[in-house]
Structure formats: structure tokens, C-alpha cells
Amino acid sequence: xxxxxxxxxxxxxxxxxxxxxxxxxxxxxxxxxxxxxxxxxxxxxxxxxxxxxxxxxxxxxxxxxxxxxxxxxxxxxxxxxxxxxxxxxxxxxxxxxxxxxxxxxxxxxxxxxxxxxxxxxxxxxxxxxxxxxxxxxxxxxxxxxxxxxxxxxxxxxxxxxxxxxxxxxxxxxxxxxxxxxxxxxx
Amino acid sequence: xxxxxxxxxxxxxxxxxxxxxxxxxxxxxxxxxxxxxxxxxxxxxxxxxxxxxxxxxxxxxxxxxxxxxxxxxxxxxxxxxxxxxxxxxxxxxxxxxxxxxxxxxxxxxxxxxxxxxxxxxxxxxxxxxxxxxxxxxxxxxxxxxxxxxxxxxxxxxxxxxxx
Numbered sequence: 001x002x003x004x005x006x007x008x009x010x011x012x013x014x015x016x017x018x019x020x021x022x023x024x025x026x027x028x029x030x031x032x033x034x035x036x037x038x039x040x041x042x043x044x045x046x047x048x049x050x051x052x053x054x055x056x057x058x059x060x061x062x063x064x065x066x067x068x069x070x071x072x073x074x075x076x077x078x079x080x081x082x083x084x085x086x087x088x089x090x091x092x093x094x095x096x097x098x099x100x101x102x103x104x105x106x107x108x109x110x111x112x113x114x115x116x117x118x119x120x121x122x123x124x125x126x127x128x129x130x131x132x133x134x135x136x137x138x139x140x141x142x143x144x145x146x147x148x149x150x151x152x153x154x155x156x157x158x159x160x161x162x163x164x165x166x167x168x169x170x171x172x173x174x175x176x177x178x179x180x181x182x183x184x185x186x
Numbered sequence: 187x188x189x190x191x192x193x194x195x196x197x198x199x200x201x202x203x204x205x206x207x208x209x210x211x212x213x214x215x216x217x218x219x220x221x222x223x224x225x226x227x228x229x230x231x232x233x234x235x236x237x238x239x240x241x242x243x244x245x246x247x248x249x250x251x252x253x254x255x256x257x258x259x260x261x262x263x264x265x266x267x268x269x270x271x272x273x274x275x276x277x278x279x280x281x282x283x284x285x286x287x288x289x290x291x292x293x294x295x296x297x298x299x300x301x302x303x304x305x306x307x308x309x310x311x312x313x314x315x316x317x318x319x320x321x322x323x324x325x326x327x328x329x330x331x332x333x334x335x336x337x338x339x340x341x342x343x344x345x346x347x348x349x
Binding site for chain 1: 194195197198199201202203205206208209212213215216217219220221265267269293294295296297298299300302
């Protein structure tokens with residue numbers, strides 16, 4: 001049996017899932033896992049909680065697939081994750097945000113000299129700065145600059161107006177500059 | 187260290203755009219959970235009112251015409267899923283099909299293999315047979331501890347909590 005290398009569109013896969021082909025949903029999960037996972041990890045700040053939110057997002061999406069416009073599956077999925085991260089973020093806010101690097105990366109840094117150690121330190125600095133942002137600012141900043149979405153798309157996902165979103169992104173940039181400037185002098 | 191603050195933000199953005207390693211087992215956990223959705227993958231389907239009536243009528247006819255269908259009514263439709271991108275073929279084998287690979291071949295969509303089997307209440311051992319030679323337990327289900335054949339297998343309990 002040959003492996004089918006032709007990538008199906010999201011809409012085609014959604015139609016197949018609706019027709020009862022559950023394996024088509026597995027393709028959608030693997031297609032969106034890493035990108036959505038990155039957003040969840042940065043937004044929530046804790047890998048375990050982020051993966052739980054991601055898993056829950058995929059399961060909720062599957063169970064609500066009848067309500068999805070097949071041609072806009074990706075945006076619809078993002079919307080579910082954004083909401084899920086808000087819930088998790090509020091719950092986890094009282095807990096200390098914790099960032100754990102891959103064991104390989106940590107191990108590697110012990111032997112790789114200053115460059116890699118510097119990169120890990122910078123990564124830590126960024127994570128901690130991000131954690132200090134107001135969640136609304138962090139959300140808008142990540143969606144705009146990291147996930148590279150247009151303001152119109154972000155407005156649709158978050159329910160916020162475009163002017164408010166532009167202000168949030170601007171404030172996020174200012175706060176990051178300030179936080180990193182202070183970190184430089186510590 | 188930072189002469190121009192805007193450059194700092196750009197560096198932050200570049201850092202945040204780097205890939206983040208997500209647990210590769212997440213796919214299997216998602217697929218396992220949705221396979222347990224009541225009604226299988228069709229649990230969410232929205233039927234028009236007229237279609238529901240027609241389906242009810244057809245079901246009534248089938249139940250009357252084929253009394254044995256009443257027995258099947260108590261069976262659950264279970265979806266079995268294995269993520270195996272490198273596999274050329276996968277079959278579901280277990281107590282319910284006499285461990286015969288020909289009876290439950292699985293269909294694939296870009297490395298995700300799936301099949302649905304209707305099972306009456308009970309406890310079953312099962313496994314996946316990959317490429318006709320490699321036995322694999324279900325990574326998302328409990329292992330069978332009493333496997334006398336020495337090959338990995340898993341356990342599913344129908345009509346109650348999976349164990």
C-alpha cells in the first residue's frame with residue numbers, strides 16, 4: 001500500500017470526519033498541534049497546563065464540529081483555544097508560572113559553552129517578561145506578533161474591538177521594553 | 187546591553203516564534219478520548235427533523251424484520267485508532283474477531299489508522315498488527331497483564347468504565 005502524500009484541505013478533512021472517518025480528525029490534530037501548542041505554552045506559561053488545554057480544545061472541537069464552517073476550521077479552532085487558555089490562565093494565575101526546558105537542552109548547555117547557556121538565559125528572561133504582562137496584553141501580543149494574525153482575525157477570536165487590540169499590543173510592547181530594561185540592571 | 191528598545195521587542199518576538207516541543211503522545215490521547223465520545227464520530231452530527239423521522243422509521247422496520255438486531259442494539263460501536271505514519275498496513279485483532287487480521291483491517295489517513303467495531307458488553311483483549319508482523323499494544327489504553335501469548339496487548343471493557 002502506498003502512503004498518500006497529497007495533503008487534504010482542512011475543509012475536506014472536516015467533511016470526512018462528519019461522514020464518520022475518525023482518522024481524518026487525527027490528521028487535523030497533527031496539523032495544528034505544534035502551532036496551537038506554542039500559543040498555549042506561551043499564554044499559560046506552564047507546559048502541563050498548556051497541553052491539557054490543547055487536548056481539551058481538540059476534543060471540544062470534535063464534539064462541536066457540526067457548528068464549524070469547514071472552510072474556516074483553523075480560525076474556529078484558534079477561537080476555542082483562546083477561550084480555553086483564558087479559563088486556564090485565570091485558574092493558574094495564583095500558581096507560580098514555571099518554565100521547564102527540555103532535559104536535552106539543559107544537559108546540552110552544561111557542555112556547549114557560553115553560547116547555549118546565553119540562549120537559555122535569554123529564553124528564561126523572555127518567559128518571565130511575558131509572564132508579567134497583563135493577560136489581555138499578552139494574548140493580543142502573541143496573536144499579533146507570534147501567531148502573525150491580522151487584527152480583524154484577532155478581533156473575531158477575542159471579541160475585542162480593533163482599536164482596543166492595537167492599544168493592547170502597543171502597551172504590551174511598552175511593558176516588555178520596560179521589564180527587559182529593568183532586568184538588564186538587576 | 188540594549189541600545190534600542192524596539193530591537194529588544196523584535197528579539198523577544200523571534201524567541202517566541204521558535205517551535206515549542208509538544209508531547210507527541212497528545213495525538214493518541216485526543217484520538218482515544220474522541221473515540222469514546224458517545225455515538226462514536228457521529229455523536230455530533232446534526233440531523234434535519236425530517237431525516238430523524240425517516241431514520242426512526244427505518245430503524246423500526248429493521249428491528250421488526252430482523253429480531254437479532256435487538257441483540258446488536260445493546261452493543262457499543264467503538265472506534266480504535268493508532269497513529270503509525272510509517273506503517274503500510276494495520277489490522278485490529280482481538281478476542282472479538284478471533285485475532286484474525288483479515289476481519290478488521292484499519293483505514294488510514296496520512297498515518298492515522300482507524301476502524302470501528304461493534305462490541306457487546308464484556309472485557310476484551312486486543313492489539314494492533316502492523317505490516318502483518320509487528321504486534322503493538324494500544325498506547326492509549328491499559329495493558330493486558332494476563333497475556334499468555336507473550337505479545338503486547340491491551341484491554342477494553344464495554345458496558346462500563348474501560349480498564
